[in-house]
Amino acid sequence: MNIDSINNGFVIDHITAGRGMRLFELLGLDKLECSVAIIKNVSSAKMGKKDIIKIDESISLNFDVIGYVDPGVTVNVIKDGCLTEKMSIRKPQTLVNVIKCKNPRCITSVEQELDHIFKLTDSEKEIYRCIYCETKA
Amino acid sequence: MRSLIDILDFSVEELDSLISVANDIIANPQKYSEKCKGKKLATLFFEPSTRTRLSFEAAMLELGGSVLGFSEAASSSAAKGESIADTAKTVSCYADIIAMRHPKEGAPLVAANNASIPVINAGDGGHNHPTQTLADLLTIYREKGGFNNLTIGFCGDLKFGRTVHSLIAAMARYTGIKIVLISPEELKLPSYVKKDILEKNGIPYSQTTSLEEAMPQLDILYMTRVQRERFFNEEDYLRLKDSYILDTRKLVNAKKDLCIMHPLPRVNEISVEIDKDSRACYFKQVLNGKYMRMALILKLLQEAAE
Incomplete structure (x- = not known):
């Protein structure tokens, strides 16, 4: 090819x-x-x-x-x-508006203008959690 | 600006200091009666709550301050579609400190990120309720004389029970703690709490569906309500709400100095006959909650002034 x-x-x-x-x-x-x-x-x-x-x-x-x-x-x-x-390239510590929080109880589900922010909480297992509701990405 | 959104925002030393101030308030209430004179607490309650809102208001009034706010979203600008960020900025112009309850998880964090005054999370959905944890900690301290070497049983709704998650997180920072998780299969503690808090801190824990079996080893029994508002499905709620009811029969094998706690309101998970038992501490928790909220308001206002 x-x-x-x-x-x-x-x-x-x-x-x-x-x-x-x-x-x-x-x-x-x-x-x-x-x-x-x-x-x-x-x-x-x-x-x-x-x-x-x-x-x-x-x-x-x-x-x-x-x-x-x-x-x-x-x-x-x-x-x-x-x-x-x-x-x-390494895993970033914070993700801003890369992925969306899927938790229907999260404040981001009703406030459309909020940034969807996730933090790397477990670098070994590569787990990101929403900073608002702590739901796993 | 320092706020309290999650109980882990405060170090163990800071919690110890809050407990020490609360104990001093209990011993010398007069000393604190004008500490917040001229200060205003805004209680922004986007969902109904009797206990927490009145506790915050009583706390501020006993410190000599005043209160303003609303007790349901329908009577606020949220009904007109105002964002949390705008509400926080607006209220910052009127008050010195905010206590906020909201049905959506993370709403108080959004408020704290936008307010120019301290924000206290007074409960955000099924997520956090740090001031209930403060009440729980003061109760444990006053009943047990400290936090180390205790076996704590959590019973009922451990899946949605935010007070359980917060108290486990707070207690995991002390030594010699053992946790017993008592719940039906459907309401077990989420695995992330077990992994991220219990296992990470090396806290030994066991899980059982039998309250009677767990009872003899417990120093503290923390009962919880199976909450209707945490279920999407009414059938699931009705099937599980009566799973664990504490009565005198179940207390037969309990320790003589067991401390029975409950964040309240209870529906029927603790029989009223238990109220007369000297081991029932849930109404003491309510009172302790007010004292810890007083200590918290003082701390945050003091730090904001520095």
């Missing part, structure tokens, strides 16, 4: 196989006008299989979203066709 290399933008690499689409959705990549490639189940010596996303534009990436969906990924920054930076 041939996918063109990009000139300016990002290559999100080492995505756990199967999580690429979720990342694509949460990053809102469907709304972009530029070329975006999502490659699923690529063979990887290290991971067996992985997903890759290529974005051919220097957009403002929400690294918290990436860290939440798949903290092991690598984000490669491409400028003028060259790799200029390689970033390892």
Whole structure:
């Protein structure tokens, strides 16, 4: 499978196989006008299989979203066709408006203008809880 | 601005200090009768409550302050669609401290994030009720002389019972605590409370469906009401509401110095014949609640002035 290399933008690499689409959705990549490639189940010596996303534009990436969906990924920054930076993404401590609280008793269910904020309460088990009602994400 | 949203907002030392102030208020009420002169407490109660609201109001009045507010959402601007944030900002212009009850979980935190005065969570849905925990702690302290080396049984609705979750969280910070969880299968303590509080703090606990079986080992028995408003389904409520009723027969094997507690209101889970038993402490809890709220109002107003 041939996918063109990009000139300016990002290559999100080492995505756990199967999580690429979720990342694509949460990053809102469907709304972009530029070329975006999502490659699923690529063979990887290290991971067996992985997903890759290529974005051919220097957009403002929400690294918290990436860290939440798949903290092991690598984000490669491409400028003028060259790799200029390689970033390892970790789990963020706080998520703001990345996911919504599903608890119908939470104040966020009735006050529409409130930010949906989650805090990482257990980094080992990767558990996020709503700051208002403490419901698990 | 310091507020009280969750009982864990306060350190063990701060709780000890509140208990010590409350004990001093009990011993010397006159000394505190004008401590809040000229100060106003706003009681913003978006759902009905007799005990908690009156307790806050009595607390402020006994400190020489005054109170204003509303006792149901229908008589507030919330009925017109005003946000919690706007209500908090508005009330900050009129009062010196807020006590808020709201049916939605997290509403007092939203108020605290927007108010310019201290906010006290007076109960947010099934989530937190820290001032009830303050009342519980003072009761345990006065009845047992301290908090260490106690076996505490929690009985009834341990799933939705916010007072249970808060008291477990508070007690988990002391040493030698053992917890016995007594409930029907449907109302067991949520696993996150067991994992995040009990197991994390190395607190030994056991679970049983039998109140009689658990009774002999208990120093404290904390009864709870199976609350209608916490159920989505009326049938489930009717099926479970009478699961655990405490009567003299069940107390036969209890310790002589058992302390029976209940956050009230009770429906029928403690038989009225128990009220005469010297081990019944639930009405003392009500009184202790007022003293702890007095100590809390004093602390938060003092810190706001600094």
